[in-house]
Amino acid sequence: MKFATLAIHAGQKPDSATGAIMTPIYQTSTFAQSEPTVHKGYDYSRAGNPTRTALEKNLAALEGAKYCAAFSSGMGAIDAVVKLLKSGDHVVAGNDLYGGTYRIFVKVFEQFGLSFDFIDMSNIENVKEALKSNTKMIWIETPTNPLLRIVDIESVTKLAKQIGALSVVDNTFATPYLQRPLALGADIVVHSATKYIGGHSDVILGAAITNDDAIAEKLYFIQKSSGAVPGPFDCFLALRGTKTLHLRMQRHCENATAVAEFLAAHPKVKHVNFPGFKTHPNYEIAKRQMSDFGGMVSFTLKNDDMSAAKKLTTLTKIFTLAESLGGVESLIEHPASMTHSSLPREVRLQSGLEDTLIRLSVGVEDADDLISDLKQAIESI
Ligand code: P1T
Numbered sequence: 131m132k133f134a135t136l137a138i139h140a141g142q143k144p145d146s147a148t149g150a151i152m153t154p155i156y157q158t159s160t161f162a163q164s165e166p167t168v169h170k171g172y173d174y175s176r177a178g179n180p181t182r183t184a185l186e187k188n189l190a191a192l193e194g195a196k197y198c199a200a201f202s203s204g205m206g207a208i209d210a211v212v213k214l215l216k217s218g219d220h221v222v223a224g225n226d227l228y229g230g231t232y233r234i235f236v237k238v239f240e241q242f243g244l245s246f247d248f249i250d251m252s253n254i255e256n257v258k259e260a261l262k263s264n265t266k267m268i269w270i271e272t273p274t275n276p277l278l279r280i281v282d283i284e285s286v287t288k289l290a291k292q293i294g295a296l297s298v299v300d301n302t303f304a305t306p307y308l309q310r311p312l313a314l315g316a317d318i319v320v321h322s323a324t325k326y327i328g329g330h331s332d333v334i335l336g337a338a339i340t341n342d343d344a345i346a347e348k349l350y351f352i353q354k355s356s357g358a359v360p361g362p363f364d365c366f367l368a369l370r371g372t373k374t375l376h377l378r379m380q381r382h383c384e385n386a387t388a389v390a391e392f393l394a395a396h397p398k399v400k401h402v403n404f405p406g407f408k409t410h411p412n413y414e415i416a417k418r419q420m421s422d423f424g425g426m427v428s429f430t431l432k433n434d435d436m437s438a439a440k441k442l443t444t445l446t447k448i449f450t451l452a453e454s455l456g457g458v459e460s461l462i463e464h465p466a467s468m469t470h471s472s473l474p475r476e477v478r479l480q481s482g483l484e485d486t487l488i489r490l491s492v493g494v495e496d497a498d499d500l501i502s503d504l505k506q507a508i509e510s511i
Pocket of ligand 1: 134203204205206228231271274300302303321322323324334335336453454455469
């Protein structure tokens with residue numbers, strides 16, 4: 131079946147008891163058993179819940195995978211995946227990635243004896259140079275947050291295989307509608323389903339997805355043992371979100387392209403990061419591994435005073451100043467002081483994340499309205 135059909139049907143069928151079309155919200159912590167070891171597939175909702183199972187099956191199908199473990203947030207999923215490693219292991223990660231991912235790696239996992247190197251992964255030579263004898267995981271985020279660089283998934287996952295390391299792709303920005311990392315060689319895909327998958331800024335949820343039986347078994351064990359599971363209602367919301375993922379992504383991509391083109395042509399704008407531009411340094415890879423270029427745009431103003439960038443984020447009327455992304459409504463934010471403030475300034479600057487960068491999550495409103503809104507804000511600086 132193709133994506134749109136899977137998005138609506140995978141993992142779901144009318145409820146056998148009532149015929150309800152929508153998967154019921156099984157709001158229960160526990161399940162009655164006929165004998166101590168006999169139950170109808172579920173015994174306790176941390177270990178499993180039917181609404182969660184429907185979502186897990188749906189997300190697995192969208193990524194072309196056999197298994198998905200859902201978590202109570204994207205960070206919960208990332209936490210579980212890193213727990214596949216053990217003390218002494220080394221991880222190579224991109225240097226342009228969500229601030230919370232950097233924070234959990236450095237501030238949480240380094241205490242347990244893991245080590246991390248952060249490099250510009252859009253150049254494969256950097257990845258080769260960063261590999262060590264104890265490298266056990268390569269962490270890829272593409273498109274990157276917030277600079278929208280593109281990492282060549284096929285080449286990096288090939289390198290990981292050569293040294294017996296796991297390759298993980300954070301597919302939050304692209305979604306499985308635009309990019310299927312497992313088909314390009316990745317072992318695991320993680321998502322902040324809080325973003326495009328949920329799509330309506332009303333749920334925090336994460337997922338780890340794989341085709342590998344042994345990895346899946348370990349992930350389910352960590353999911354049950356560490357317990358960062360999403361509630362049934364949150365699973366229901368995410369499941370409702372995936373039904374329109376393909377439709378929303380089409381409009382996100384269209385609108386982001388129009389907004390990026392407008393910004394690039396504006397005399398007050400210095401630089402626009404958008405992988406759909408032929409001038410983007412990784413355009414060819416983006417074209418090859420993604421079916422479209424996504425809904426995220428970031429840019430700097432010619433006025434390179436940080437206060438001008440911060441001011442701009444307060445002047446838009448349709449774009450709301452807020453963290454997060456991927457919802458139907460457009461958001462604007464200042465990564466240096468918001469989503470990426472947990473990165474030390476020198477680390478941020480080294481990766482190219484300037485104090486003046488502004489990030490847009492372009493929603494599915496009317497593109498002309500979005501452009502007028504940005505125009506009035508930029509011109510009143
Ligand atoms: O917020 P949570 O659902 O826990 O997901 C964390 C996460 C993981 N990966 C990527 C690429 C992300 O962008 C995020 C969360 N990002 C934001 C909140 C943000 O505004 O960038």
